[in-house]
Amino acid sequence: xxxxxxxxxxxxxxxxxxxxxxxxxxxxxxxxxxxxxxxxxxxxxxxxxxxxxxxxxxxxxxxxxxxxxxxxxxxxxx
Numbered sequence: 001x002x003x004x005x006x007x008x009x010x011x012x013x014x015x016x017x018x019x020x021x022x023x024x025x026x027x028x029x030x031x032x033x034x035x036x037x038x039x040x041x042x043x044x045x046x047x048x049x050x051x052x053x054x055x056x057x058x059x060x061x062x063x064x065x066x067x068x069x070x071x072x073x074x075x076x077x078x
Contacts (some may be wrong), residue, residue, distance in 0.1 A: 016041050 012020075019035075020042050026032045034044070075077075 016038060019038050023032060023038075023042065034042070042044060
């Protein structure tokens with residue numbers, strides 16, 4: 001019988017590849033929380049060039065939005 005204190009049967013590299021492969025399918029239904037180390041290995045980064053509100057405003061061509069940025073499902077304000 002395996003010792004419960006022993007290390008995993010798969011290595012960290014294999015785990016990262018398997019987890020990274022599962023994220024796109026899970027994300028098809030909406031945002032998915034991802035471990036920071038896994039996100040880093042997948043090449044994720046925090047967007048700092050634009051705020052969410054600035055990005056939405058740029059889509060409106062000078063028109064006032066008819067909604068608040070926090071009302072958008074899946075936004076950073078959830």
